Amino acid sequence: MARVCLPHIWVLILAFFLAVPVYADKTPDNPRPADGDVIIPLPDNRQMVFRPVFLGLGGAPFAQRSFRMGDPDGGFKEHPTGVSLSGSFLGEGKFGKDWLYYMAKYEVNQGQWAAVNGLPAPDRKTADTPITNITWFEAQQFLDKLNQWLFANALDKLPTSGGSKGFVRLPLEAEWEFAARGGAQVSADVFDRRTPYQQRLSSCEWFAGPKSSHGKLKAVGRLNPNPLGLYDMLGNVAEMTWGLYMIEYYQGRPGGFVARGGHYLSSEKRLRSSLRTEEPFYIARGSAPPTPNKKATLGMRPVLAAVVFGDRNTAQTYAEAWDIYRNGTGADTPAAVSTAPTSQKTRVSIDQAGQYLARLEEMAADNPGMQQELGRLKSVMADVQFIQAKADGETAYAWFKIAAERGFFVYLESKKLPMVHKLIEAAKAGKREAMIEKLTTRRAEIEANIRQSMENYSISLRQLETLDQEARQTGETRYLQFLLENNAAQQVRAAKLVAAHLQTLVKTKRTAIEDWLNELSTLGL
Known part of the structure; x- marks a missing residue:
């Protein structure tokens, strides 16, 4: 009996003093299980694991997280730009109900790719490495197959929002960068850093060189995660996103699709949360027909999201909350204002009012009484500015x-x-x-x-x-x-x-x- 119990006693002692949790659900698709993991099934007994990305703003219908994407080190292609982000689901955050979306904990690996596509299982040595050498179109086909399989076989495993079930898609640029920076989990100063890590970058990300990847693709989840529990966000493979590339993120001339993050051949100094690359959909090869773009350094990491108006009740709730939002917190979102100082925003509004007054003065050219009142209004506006x-x-x-x-x-x-x-x-x-x-x-x-x-x-x-x-x-x-x-x-x-x-x-x-x-x-x- 002593021989049976003693090992268990030592395990308990070590777990107590070293605070090392022991998880029973460690799998090839979740090598680093943790509290808060959201697991959805895949064909052939595979899994895909997601982590919640809370906004930290509560559960109001139009709660949006405004933040700045980009980094001055990235030059004009990553010029800091104000954006606003909302979540797809309501969950229980640190301080009650909060909006969130779910991001895949790991990059999609070759075993998952084979299972969803009905392909033979890959070699064990490569099954848990990220899938690469796939086109953006093949990534979309993979997600379509996965969603159809989930809706047919595991609908109850998907989160719900407003009566609508979630679905899997590629992330938006804003979703990707917000999560890469640590989201609401980190302070504003940590969020502003090139990377959100306290440890050496080599302990968290795979990049080029002998102290990291040695120029080879690595299995997912072998290093330390970012503050949200996401692995390999900035390295190993670059990751496809949903949106078209625009130099100023959401305005300007649209181009190819956007890949985010670095990869196992990127230099250490290049890795940062803001790193973005334009990828062409097709590669021209002389006189031959163009072929869809695929790379050994490019993979994918999906998110779980939902439609906005899942039912009539949700649409009515949003309609009733719109005016309050737009005249309140919504007035400070990038959709309503720029990143200019508050006083400058006010001055712009006053200038606009001045233009309206000038028009009224022209209209009231033959009305001395109206001209006098407009003059008084201009004087009041000047006093307000002073x-x-x-x-x-x-x-x-x-x-x-x-x-x-x-x-x-x-x-x-x-x-x-x-x-x-x-x-x-x-x-x-x-x-x-x-x-x-x-x-x-x-x-x-x-x-x-x-x-x-x-x-x-x-x-x-x-x-x-x-x-x-x-x-x-x-x-x-x-x-x-x-x-x-x-x-x-x-x-x-x-x-x-x-x-x-x-x-x-x-x-x-x-x-x-x-x-x-x-x-x-x-x-x-």
Whole structure:
């Protein structure tokens, strides 16, 4: 009996201390099972696993997540652009009902491809590697076959939205990038990074070179996932999307289809969440007929989605909520406004009103009374602009002051860390355990102070970004004058860093929290 029970005891002890969950449903199609996996069956006892991608905005009918796609490092083809994204299903998020869509946890592998297409099972050595060398049209045919099989054999396994069952399709660019960046699971600063990983990129993605792929395609799910539990998002194989390529994402001249992410032959420095490539549907080969485009580095990762108006009740709910949405939160979506500062958006509206007034003045040329009233209205509008400009200047000063003070506090706290490190090493050398514990706690407190201050610093700069250049300049000048009058030379350096970092944010539309921290910790010296 002891021989039977002892191994189980050790398993329990190891699971307790190492916190390593043991899952019973590990399969070739789900090598890294986890809580929250949504599994749908495939023919031949295969599976396809999806992860929920929550928007983090609650369950209102028109809840949409506005964010910026792109990255300045990608040049004009990835210029930061505001987009808005909604989900297909209502689920239970961190704080109650929330909209979401489901993205495949892994890239479609060769075993799944064979099962859905009714082909012979591939060799075991390649069955769990991504399917490649397929055309965009073949990917669509695969998804069509899969949907028809699911509706005929596993309808109860599909999620439901508004009385409509979900279906599988290629992701939109916005869906892909939102998930690649970590979605609502990460902070705004992490979302803005080139990649959302805390670990080395080589522990999360396959790319070219001897420290990663060695130039070979790899089995899915062998490295660490991104914050949403998605594997191989940025490497291994590039992934097809649904949409046509447009330089500015959703406007401009449409071209081929869009592939997202890098692959096992991409350099490490090329991998980023914003990476996008235009792929032609056909390849011309001299005088021969063109052939559909297929590559050894291009695969697919579907999403689970649903139709918007699944039944009459859903359509009626949306109709009743439209005006409230459009005049409320919807007024701030990219569909209604650009990424310009708030004051600039207001000025555009006032300019439009001025154009309407000019037309009315022409119409009222023979009506002195109307001309007088229109003149009064123009005067009121001018007063509103003056009051707004003054208020924006006061707001900019307040946020600039907060940012500079937080930045200077980061500098002061950062100065303490080297001394604390030295004291810890000295305490270790003297084997003074109580002092080591005390100093380690103190170091953790300093690091926590720096993290919190950097979060506040980032928030302050984001608030300043919403104001126009004139207001920002007013706030900066006023605060620098205040510091000079009080002989605060070090604080002046902190304030100048705020101005530089704000200029970067306004230009790139991205925070650079690590770079900012490095510069603030020395005040740029």
